[in-house]
Amino acid sequence: MSAGDRRRRMSTITDVAREAGVSVATVSRALRGLDRVSPRTRERVLRVAEELDYVASPTATSLASGRTQVVGVVAPFLTRWFFATLVSAIEKTLRQHGHHVLLFDLEDDTYDKRLPLSQNMLWKRVDGVITLNLPMTDAELELVDRLGLPLVAIGTPVADRPNVRIDDAEVMRIATEHLISLGHERIAYVGAVPTNVAHIQTPQARLDAFRETMRNHGLEEHKQWILSSAWTADSAAEDTRELLASPERPTAVAAASDEMAIGVMAAARDQGLRVPEDLSVIGIDDHVHANVLGLTTVRQDVAAQGRIAAEILLRQLGVVGPEPAEQGTSRARTEVIVPTDLVTRRSTAAPG
Incomplete structure (x- = not known):
């Protein structure tokens, strides 16, 4: 089969392995950037994959790695500007590292209630969780721990988890x-x-x-x-x-x-x-x-809170390395207080 014929149909990982003269497992490790692949072999696999227009299946990659490359973002509301701005910043930060957001809107019919977070929402669907100004119940925390999911909280703290908020x-x-x-x-x-x-x-x-x-x-x-x-x-x-x-x-x-x-x-x-x-x-x-x-x-700075929380979670997942030490002190803090400032405009003045 010519290279042109191969391009006219969707190439598979088996095609790449055959053309590169290596095993399917080696192709998988090379494309995922894992160890135990020599630089020369990795270069050959990447070149062949590009020639064959091979695109790895996200589902297959997930099965092979045990990771979904998806982060669950849990919010009490998604129609408010504050929460929408957080989600946008989180998504943009995760996207830079090949991860994406799965939204869970827990808003109920009334303002003073919310839906519970369940196993069906999280199991085998997300690698970690970011909560947006949402207290977690004991049952929800037990679920997250049982599933082995790292969690970062924005706003309302969650016990023993990293927290990003304002004062x-x-x-x-x-x-x-x-x-x-x-x-x-x-x-x-x-x-x-x-x-x-x-x-x-x-x-x-x-x-x-x-x-x-x-x-x-x-x-x-x-x-x-x-x-x-x-x-x-x-x-x-x-x-x-x-x-x-x-x-x-x-x-x-x-x-x-x-x-x-x-x-x-x-x-x-x-x-x-x-x-x-x-x-x-x-x-x-x-x-x-x-x-x-x-x-x-x-x-x-709402967007900064979303960005910082996403970066902390990516570090917990091992997707990015730890932040460099600042003046001899680790910056991998469990609580980040984002600064605020007064902005004076036309709506305030001395009493008339």
């Missing part, structure tokens, strides 16, 4: 301090959630920090100004409408996320209030629309 208390302290520095004393908060919400840690940490900062400055906390929300722009607009229509309204609102801050700004506009002349609004995140809306916010 949620610090970002809300920065946001509240900014409003106070402008002269605001009558400050409301939006973003409280029921205690049974599956991803409670971030909302609770930010609410606690708001309350503590107000106390530290001797400012009164109005309980009716601590507003619950489902952490979307629509819900925040609805949740703050009554408060902003009241004659006893605050002069500023600290929102626990930019999406909620955008909802507050919409509710203020509907009430005929000017931002920031009548009401200052600050958020957290630096949402993709924050700049065009002039929203003051505490910026977190």
Whole structure:
């Protein structure tokens, strides 16, 4: 059979082995970059594979190596900007090393519940797991351990696993301090959630920090100004409408996320209030629309968190080597706190 005839049909690993004069096992090891193959043999196998337009089957490679080259990314929501940005950064980082993402959206019909992570989702489908702001139950942790899957958590920590996050208390302290520095004393908060919400840690940490900062400055906390929300722009607009229509309204609102801050700004506009002349609004995140809306916010680098988490997992899988030592200290940390910073725009000013 001529080389042209071989190209007209899909070449197999057997074709490559025959043409190169080696065994199928040697071809497999050479193409996967494994040891026990001489440089001369590897070069010959790669040349023949290229001549025959041979493309290794991902399924066959998986069976041979025991690896799927797929990472499971588990999220409580996938429709939110924050989670979508994380997934995009994780996928791009993994793709550079021949790995890809399998998404698990655990969102249920109600905000305060989520679906469980099951064996059918993970077994023989992924090499590792990245969780996005998601507490794991004991049963889920036992499952991950039983399957021998490395896990990296973004946001909400998972016991004894690497964690990449921001300091949620610090970002809300920065946001509240900014409003106070402008002269605001009558400050409301939006973003409280029921205690049974599956991803409670971030909302609770930010609410606690708001309350503590107000106390530290001797400012009164109005309980009716601590507003619950489902952490979307629509819900925040609805949740703050009554408060902003009241004659006893605050002069500023600290929102626990930019999406909620955008909802507050919409509710203020509907009430005929000017931002920031009548009401200052600050958020957290630096949402993709924050700049065009002039929203003051505490910026977190969401994409960096996804990229760092993916790199940590790739190191755990042995796909990439450990990071070089920095000033004699290993950088293979189990906890990475990503820095944040205040971004001042048009939505905050001194009280009118």
